[in-house]
Structures are given as C-alpha cells and as structure tokens.
Amino acid sequence: MTYQPPVRDHVFLLRDVLQIEKYADLPAFADASMDVVEQIIDEAGRFTAEVLAPLNAVGDKQGCTWHPDNTVTTPKGFKEAYAQLVEGGWPALGAEPAYGGQGLPHVVNLSFSEMSSSANMAFSMYPGLTHGAYSAILNGGSDEQKSLYLPNLVSGKWGGTMNLTEPQCGTDLGLLRTKAVPQGDGSYKISGQKIWISGGEHDMAENIVHLVLARIEGAPGGVRGISLFIVPKFIPDADGKPGVRNSVFCAGLEEKMGIHGNATCVIQHDESTGWLVGTENQGLRLMFVMMNEARIGVGLQGIAQAEAAYQAAAAFAKDRLQGRSLTGPKNPDGPADPIIVHPDVRRMLMDSRAVIEAGRAFLFWTALQGDLAHASPDEAVRQKSGDYMALMTPVVKGFLTDKGLKVCSDALQIHGGSGFTEHFPASQYMRDVRIALIYEGTNGVQALDLVGRKLAADGGRAVMSFFADVDAFVEANEGDAALKPFTEGLADAKAKLQEGTMWLMQNGLMNPENAGAASTDYMHLFGLTALAYMWALIAKTAQAKIAAGDTDPFYATKLTVGRYYMQRVLPDAGAHLAKLITGSELMMALPAEAF
Incomplete structure (x- = not known):
C-alpha cells in the first residue's frame, strides 16, 4: 500500500475545528477561503502521493552520491520531482507576495508540508530548509539582500541551508570557531568547517544560499560574539544571476541511519565570501528565527512519519493472516484471521491514531497562533498568540517527535518479522523519524x-x-453530557499539569537540577494535556455535526478515537507527574565513575 494523504482530516481541522475563515479580515487569510484552501489541499494530496511518495524508497536505497569535484547527485527522480515542485509554486505558498510568494497563512502551508514529509521526508527537507533561510533573511536582512535573495528562495530556484554545527560544537554554539574577516568592501572572508549540513550541496537548484554562523575577528567569546552571514555557492552577478563560484564546497557526505535521500554534508569554508546579516554579534538571535521555524517543522516530521507508518501498519494488519480471534473465527473461509482482530494489535493502532490525529490538530493550532501573532491588528491577540508560539514550540518539537518514534516502532512491531526487513516500508519510517528527536536541539534540550x-x-x-x-x-x-469524557479528562490533566508547574516553580529555583531532572516528564505531561485539549475541541466539533443530523461516520469515528485517547493514553499524565515531583536526588546520586 502507498501513502494516502489525509486530505479529509486536514480540511476538517482547518474548516471546522480551527475555523480559519473567521479570520478572513486579516491580510494573510483574505485569500484563504475554504474553497481555495480545499483546492490547494486536494492538489497537495495528489502531488505528494503521485510524485513524491514513489521516490521515498528510491531515495532510501540509492542515497546521495558525492563526487571528487565536490558536487553531489541526488537519487534518481529527485531532480525532476523538484522541478515539478518549483513549477507548481509549492515553495511559495506561505511566503510574502512582495517576493513572489502567495501570502497564504502558515497553517495552510503546514498542511502541504505534512503531506510532503509523510510522502518523502528526505526530499521535503530541501524546500523546508530553504524556507527557513528565507525567514531569517526576511527578518534580519537589508533591503538589498531581500531583493537579491528572497525571490529566488521563495520560488525554490535557489536552495537554502543553515550552517551552525561544527565538529566541536553542536548544542553549545558558544564553542564555535568559524571566523569572519572584514574585507573593507562590506564583505567578509569566512573560514571554518561546518558538519551535518542538510541540503548543503545538491543538483536540484541553480544556487545554494548558506546562512553561516561565524565569529568576527575580535568579537566577544561565547554566544555573545556570534554573527550571521549569507554565503552563496555562486556569488550573484550584476543581474542577480549565479556568477562566480564561491570558495565554499562539500567535502563529503555523512553515512546515516536514515533520510538517505537528503544530502547531509561536511561544508568547508576556505575564505569564502560572505555578507553580514543584520548587525555584528546578533547572529544567534537571527538564526533562532530560522531554528524556531525548523523546530515546528521537526515536530511536523514526527507526526508525518507517524501517519505514513500507521497507514502501512493498518493495511498490513488487515491483510496479514495469523491465528484466530479470541471470540471465534472472523474469516471462517480462510486458514486464519487477519491480525487486526487481535486486541493487542488494535491497541497499537488505536494508540497511534489517537496521538496522530490530536498531534496534527496541535500542530495546526500552534501554527495558527503564529499567523495571528504576525497578522492580527489587536495587540492583545498578537501578544497572546506570540506567547503561545514561544511556549508550545519545544512541546511540539520534543513531545511530537518522541510520540512519532513510538508510532513508527509500533508500526514495525505490527509488521512482525516483515517489519525488520527492507521488503516493507516500516523500517524506513522508523530509521527516518529517529533523527527528528535529535536535530534542531535534542528533545532533552527542548x-x-x-x-x-x-x-x-x-x-x-x-x-x-x-x-x-x-x-x-x-x-x-461541563453541562454537555456527550462531551463529559472529554471535559472531565481535560480538567484532570490540566490539574496535574498545574501541579507539576507549581512544583517546578517552587523546587526548580531552589535547585536547578530539580528542574533538569523533571524537564522531560514535564514536557510529556504538557504534551498529553495539550492533545487532550485538542481532542476536546475535535469532539465538540464532531458532536455538533452529529447533533445537526450529519450521519457521516467520519464524525462518530472521531468521537470513538478521542474517547480512546482519554481512557488509554491520557492516564500516562499521572505517571509523568509522579516521576517529575521526585526531584533530582537519586538521579544525580551516583558519582560519574560509577557509570
């Protein structure tokens, strides 16, 4: 079975649950009527299913190829698919019209991004990182830089990267050594090595724009002395076209566990020419614009791979014959029943679906907050939505990728021995999703x-x-009997989250290691509560449809899956609370040499 984009679910969330049409008076939403949005989502489903999904296994098996001239060839079909992506205008969906974008809300762009990532995670990272580079230049670049680089990044004609990590510095960017020497003409010479650069070199775009963190000579040590630079692969000529080859090149590719179709490069800067973005020593602040957007995108990858893995597992469970149902044969004419009759298989499928559907709602809800923070004329709305974006971003990234890995693991388990082979897609989904818990800040850091x-x-x-x-x-x-399982479960989870929050405020300040020891359990407690809130919103919407006489089983199914979440998934909140309030004493008790 191949990936089937969940078009109906996306439309339901945007039209009925989040009701994006009620924001039609805001600039980005003015052109986002649901008629238009549904057409976009339908076409996104067709493009991702027909063009990108068939290349997923190809990219996994072939990988990218590095050549001695420091160029990289992407897997067979990627270059042609990328050309179709650009021709279809997909990279421009959420970008500013002033630079050739379509100006649609980010939440609509997120819908396409999820389908793209489910269909082919490795491929979708190329335009994803380009959009991050676009965002950083949009927020910090000069007018000249914006007019030179943004139209090509928006269209996808040029690619973009983030050059942060070095061999000695990943999370701790204060250890960064790449240096920048001013040249007197406004440019800088950049020297140093960057590693794990996704999309750092490939054959799909006519130019690649690297956004590079470096330290200007004489700058303060640590994170306070980091600046951000634009370093294009080809320096634009007087007409803004790719000109002279810059002295930045790919010195090799990483051998990775997954996402083989994405070129993960060692990038060498040998006095490459770069231009400062913003002001000196403000690079980290500007790069965080890119990184925060990327963290939402990584949370999305968790849900996207979970969706694809769940679909594969559900199809396998309906087809694979093993044993008989505990209540008697369900396939009496066959030698055995399909494994979907077994409660433990159902447990894994229902656990997965309950997390995926609410996790998607949480992603879309958070993206909508970002749109409102940017576009609302009401200062109070902008502040509240901006607060939510900041608060929820680490939860989206950390919780949804942890859960995404669990779904992919359960999908492989449902496949049994077949899942451990490369004849079925379950292995690739699990290998691909694993990086999402690590990059853009590990989940512990989130x-x-x-x-x-x-x-x-x-x-x-x-x-x-x-x-x-x-x-x-x-x-x-609270007076709605049909919603009682949802309101009661949500109220209970919220009370636990509040208790955990108060414990952290009291004990984390007293001993910072208490906060560190509690942090992952607190993030999961927050994520479980956020998804309970999403299920409550979904249930209210579905129940209203049913009450209005709609007999579509889609809505009754939503209520069943939501009630399952409340009964079988949400109780984990109690365990996370119980663990987090134990503090750090035993966690930190052993001396390092005892390990």
Whole structure:
C-alpha cells in the first residue's frame, strides 16, 4: 500500500475545528477561503502521493552520491520531482507576495508540508530548509539582500541551508570557531568547517544560499560574539544571476541511519565570501528565527512519519493472516484471521491514531497562533498568540517527535518479522523519524528550554493563559453530557499539569537540577494535556455535526478515537507527574565513575 494523504482530516481541522475563515479580515487569510484552501489541499494530496511518495524508497536505497569535484547527485527522480515542485509554486505558498510568494497563512502551508514529509521526508527537507533561510533573511536582512535573495528562495530556484554545527560544537554554539574577516568592501572572508549540513550541496537548484554562523575577528567569546552571514555557492552577478563560484564546497557526505535521500554534508569554508546579516554579534538571535521555524517543522516530521507508518501498519494488519480471534473465527473461509482482530494489535493502532490525529490538530493550532501573532491588528491577540508560539514550540518539537518514534516502532512491531526487513516500508519510517528527536536541539534540550525559559517568561504569562483557556472551555461545556469524557479528562490533566508547574516553580529555583531532572516528564505531561485539549475541541466539533443530523461516520469515528485517547493514553499524565515531583536526588546520586 502507498501513502494516502489525509486530505479529509486536514480540511476538517482547518474548516471546522480551527475555523480559519473567521479570520478572513486579516491580510494573510483574505485569500484563504475554504474553497481555495480545499483546492490547494486536494492538489497537495495528489502531488505528494503521485510524485513524491514513489521516490521515498528510491531515495532510501540509492542515497546521495558525492563526487571528487565536490558536487553531489541526488537519487534518481529527485531532480525532476523538484522541478515539478518549483513549477507548481509549492515553495511559495506561505511566503510574502512582495517576493513572489502567495501570502497564504502558515497553517495552510503546514498542511502541504505534512503531506510532503509523510510522502518523502528526505526530499521535503530541501524546500523546508530553504524556507527557513528565507525567514531569517526576511527578518534580519537589508533591503538589498531581500531583493537579491528572497525571490529566488521563495520560488525554490535557489536552495537554502543553515550552517551552525561544527565538529566541536553542536548544542553549545558558544564553542564555535568559524571566523569572519572584514574585507573593507562590506564583505567578509569566512573560514571554518561546518558538519551535518542538510541540503548543503545538491543538483536540484541553480544556487545554494548558506546562512553561516561565524565569529568576527575580535568579537566577544561565547554566544555573545556570534554573527550571521549569507554565503552563496555562486556569488550573484550584476543581474542577480549565479556568477562566480564561491570558495565554499562539500567535502563529503555523512553515512546515516536514515533520510538517505537528503544530502547531509561536511561544508568547508576556505575564505569564502560572505555578507553580514543584520548587525555584528546578533547572529544567534537571527538564526533562532530560522531554528524556531525548523523546530515546528521537526515536530511536523514526527507526526508525518507517524501517519505514513500507521497507514502501512493498518493495511498490513488487515491483510496479514495469523491465528484466530479470541471470540471465534472472523474469516471462517480462510486458514486464519487477519491480525487486526487481535486486541493487542488494535491497541497499537488505536494508540497511534489517537496521538496522530490530536498531534496534527496541535500542530495546526500552534501554527495558527503564529499567523495571528504576525497578522492580527489587536495587540492583545498578537501578544497572546506570540506567547503561545514561544511556549508550545519545544512541546511540539520534543513531545511530537518522541510520540512519532513510538508510532513508527509500533508500526514495525505490527509488521512482525516483515517489519525488520527492507521488503516493507516500516523500517524506513522508523530509521527516518529517529533523527527528528535529535536535530534542531535534542528533545532533552527542548524540555530544558520549556522549563528553564519558556515557563518563567513574562512571569509565567503564557502558561497561565493556557490554563485559563482550558478552564474556560471546561466550564462552557461541563453541562454537555456527550462531551463529559472529554471535559472531565481535560480538567484532570490540566490539574496535574498545574501541579507539576507549581512544583517546578517552587523546587526548580531552589535547585536547578530539580528542574533538569523533571524537564522531560514535564514536557510529556504538557504534551498529553495539550492533545487532550485538542481532542476536546475535535469532539465538540464532531458532536455538533452529529447533533445537526450529519450521519457521516467520519464524525462518530472521531468521537470513538478521542474517547480512546482519554481512557488509554491520557492516564500516562499521572505517571509523568509522579516521576517529575521526585526531584533530582537519586538521579544525580551516583558519582560519574560509577557509570
């Protein structure tokens, strides 16, 4: 079975649950009527299923090829698919019209991105990183830089990368050694080595624009002395076309566990020519624009791979004959029943679906907050939505990728021995998704960011606002008997999250290691509560459709899966709370040499 884009689910979330048409008075939403959005999602489904999905296994098996002239060839079919991507205008969906973009809300662009990543994660990283480079230049570049680079990045004619990591520095960018020497003409000579650069060299775009973190000679040490530079593979000529070859090149490719179709490069800067973005020593702030967007995109990869793996597992479970149902044969004319009759197989499928559907809603809801933070004329709305984006980004990245790996693991388990072979897609989904827990800040770092920075920001304003929104929903719907499983489960999870939050505020300040020890459990407690809120919103919408006389089984199915989440997944919140309040004493008790 091949990947089937969940078009119906996307439309349901955007039209019925999030009701994006009610924001039609805002600039980005003015052209995003649901008629238009449905056409985009339908076409996105066709493109990703017919063009990208068939290349997923090809990319995995062939990988990318590095050549002695420092060029890289992508897997068979990737270059042609990329040309179709550009021709179809897909990279331009959410970009500014001033630079050739279509100006649609980010939440609509996210719909395409999820389908693209499910169909072919390795391929979708190329345009994904390009959009990140676009965002960084849009936010920090000069007018001249924007007019020179953005139209080509928006169209996808040029690719983009993030050059952060070095052999001695990953998470701790203060250890960065790449240096930048001013040349007197406004340019700089950049020297140093960057590693693990996704899309750092390939044959699909006519130019590649590297965004490079480097330290200008004489700059302060640590993170305070880092600047951001544009370093194009080909320096644009007077007409803005690719001109002289810059002295930045790919010295080799990494041998990786997964995402083989994406070129993960060692990038060497040998006095390459670059131009400062923004002001000196402000590079990390500008790069975080790119990284925060990337973190939402990585959370999306967790859900995207989970969706594809779930689909493969469900199809396998309906086809694979093994044993008989505990309540008697369900396939009496066959030698055995399909394994989907077995409760433990159902457990894995239902666990997966309950997380995927609410996780997708959480992604879309968070992206909508980003749109409102950017476009709303109401300062209070902008502030609240911006608070939510900052607070939820580490939860989206860390929680959804942890859960994505679990879904992919369960999908492989459902395949049994077949899943451990390369004859079925389950292995690739699990190998591909594994990086999502690591890059753009490991999930442990996301959890630390959540408890160390995001919770306390502005006196805890964001988390208190979230609690108030949940309380208001529960109070407004507590008289609705049909929603009782959802409002009661949500209220209970919120109470546990609030207790965990208060414990952190009291004990984390007293001993920072308490916060560190509790951080991952707190992130999961937050994620479980956020998904309970999403299921409550989904259930309210589905129940209203049923009450209005709609007999489409789609809505009844939503309620069943949502109730399963409340009964079988959400109770994990209690275990996370119980663990987080134990503190750090035993976790840190053994001396290092005891390990």
